Amino acid sequence: MDQKGVSLMEPILQGKKLVKRYGRVTALDHCDFELYPGEILAVIGDNGAGKSTLIKAVSGAVIPDEGEVRLEGKQVHFSSPLDAREHGIETVYQQLAMSPALSIADNMFMGRELRKPGFMGKYFFQLDRKEMERIAREKLNDLGLMTIQNINQAVETLSGGQRQGVAVARAAAFGSKVIILDEPTAALGVKESRKVLELIQDVRSRGIPIVLISHNMPHVFEVADRIHIHRLGKRLCVIKPQDHTMNDAVALMTGAKEPDFESAA
Amino acid sequence: MSETSPKPNDYESAATGASATVAEFEHHGGFLTRIQHTLHQNPALVPLIVLVLSVILFAVLIGSNFFSPFALTLILQQVAIVGITAAAQSLVILTAGIDLSVGAIMVFSSVIMGQFTFRYGLPAEISIIIGLAAGTLMGFINGVLVSVMRLPPFIVTLGTWQIFLAANYLYSANETIRAQDIAEQAAALQFFGNSFKIGGAVFTYGVVLMLVLVAVLAYALKQTAWGRHVYAVGDDAEAAELSGVQTKKVLISVYALSGLICALAGWVLIGRIGSVSPTSGQLANIEAITAVVIGGISLFGGRGSIVGSLFGALIVGVFSLGLRMAGTDPQWTYLLIGLLIIGAVAVDQWIRKVSV
Ligand SMILES: Nc1ncnc2c1ncn2[C@@H]1O[C@H](COP(=O)(O)OP(=O)(O)OP(=O)(O)O)[C@@H](O)[C@H]1O
Ligand SMILES: [Mg+2]
Secondary structure, three states: OOHHHHOOOOOOEEEEEEEEEEOOEEEEEEEEEEEOOOOEEEEEEOOOOOHHHHHHHHOOOOOOOEEEEEEOOEEEOOOOHHHHHHOOEEEEOOOOOOOOOOEHHHHHOOOOOOEOOOHHHHHHOOEOHHHHHHHHHHHHHHOOOOOOOOOOOEHHHOOHHHHHHHHHHHHHHHOOOEEEEEOOOOOOOHHHHHHHHHHHHHHHHOOOOEEEEOOOHHHHHHHOOEEEEEEOOEEEEEEOHHHOOHHHHHHHHHOOOOOOHHHEO | OOOOOOOOOHHHHOOOOOOOOOOOOOOOOOHHHHHHHHHHHOOOHHHHHHHHHHHHHHHHHHHHHOOOHHHHHHHHHHHHHHHHHHHHHHHHHHOOOOOOOHHHHHHHHHHHHHHHHHOOOOOHHHHHHHHHHHHHHHHHHHHHHHHOOOOOHHHHHHHHHHHHHHHHHHHHOOOOEOHHHHHHHOHHHHHHHOEEEEOOEEEEHHHHHHHHHHHHHHHHHHHOHHHHHHHHHHHOHHHHHHOOOOHHHHHHHHHHHHHHHHHHHHHHHHHHHOOEOOOOOOOHHHHHHHHHHHOOOOOOOOOOOHHHHHHHHHHHHHHHHHHHHOOOOOHHHHHHHHHHHHHHHHHHHHHHHHHO
16 A cells, blocks of 8 residues: 555545434544545444444434535545445444344345345346355355355354354445444454455455454554544544554553554544 | 465464364254254244144044034134234334224225115225225324334324224214125125135135235235335344335335234125124234234244144134034133133243243
């Protein structure tokens, strides 16, 4: 990534002065956010800093009280996650958003089911299970999630890490403009985390920018082009991993250190 | 990935030599575990087994009087209305809701069909369409209150139950339309009371409607996107919304469809009792919920199959007729049905453990 070019480019996804209040809690306090084409942007911050609320606000899961969201420079008003998804933004939410009693294939195609070609699909709305299962299996294999034997297994019979793998595979398979991952490796084992990091870089090399929320500093510093540091409901600053140490990042994030002039938001 | 990934941390490299074979879970031999698993996959199996066993039981106890095409199809006729309202109730319960107004919608719709024909002199066919539309509208109102206003389904339908029932009495002025008048002037209202015979077996059109309806709904739930969404909403509505299901639309469609099916049940009801009476179908609510629960649909939503509800309705029908033919006090029927309900919920809990 050529970081010098960034400031000349228009952000692909942008939040301006976003505000979201839950009763007396201000989860987002006039927060700005920019994601540039082709980059991996990490978002870090303490628990409760408002990271998840931020990505929900730009992905249609939460409607901000104030501020605006722009996609490719144009203001958008997402009314639901489906709405954002139809604009090419695919999100893995922290709580994963899976239906436990339904199968892996059902979950991967939730809200974008494929219908059988021909008469049965057209007039009787019949699902093309074979095709959905084939694609789901293929996507999971891409992610090295071979431990899943049966694509028709109910999601509730998967381990926490396997569920996370399925959620990430789903987003990677369908995201066309932006992919947002809220702590995608939190429940994953060492090998599986590595797979997800590889997948993230893979997706970026396809030209799709990624927002990665994570508490794992080595992972963040390994893959991120820029790091958005979130504190008390807003962006404190954006740093580049090559200019700062992990200790700097943690100190900024926790408030032990104030950002210097040039990187301040 | 073409670029070399910048030095993965050391502890990770230890995993590079790891075996690529997949984690296989041993099926340590539990026969019970396997049963549990099978039932988890096929939720209609338990009620089917209970149904078959109870038919065998009464066949042995009572003999050929019970185990005859005539008696067995009589059971079908007697459960037709319960079976249809249970299908409506199943849809709602699959979304983790409940519809206490099914009986009220059924009766009110049948009264509308009758009164529009006899009070306003409309052709029976038009009145029937109006009655079906009215049932759908009542269900739609439930759906809007549940999904848009976000009120709990139990409370909403407890309220609309009273409202629809009261409206039913007020509108009909407690007046019954006699069977003879209907047969003479508006036979279409009694359409589902017609029957045909195959050998000793007697099938009313109402029974056929019930079977076709259950088949169509089973297909829609299993084979269409809408069906998958119904289950997803019942399973975890928030997750469904986040993964791209339009949960409000799904809920409204389910309650409205439930209303339409109840109105159909109202039409069948006219065929069954011959007359149009605002006081009929008093037990429809509780009977529908009983059938659904015995049929293995989880009251927590998202689990079960609509075919199970049909089996549930049939089980109740088999016990009712069987015990009556055996000459026992009818209270035994209620006692046994009570036991079946508790048993069904216990089995449901046990099956759910498969996932924990
Ligand atoms: N649905 C909600 N209702 C009420 N308060 C909420 C809700 N969602 C978030 N909050 C509050 O908003 C604040 C920010 O929460 P958020 O989940 O965005 O934090 P986060 O940075 O993602 O934390 P974590 O690292 O623990 O995931 C918290 O104080 C939280 O209590
Ligand atoms: Mg969070």
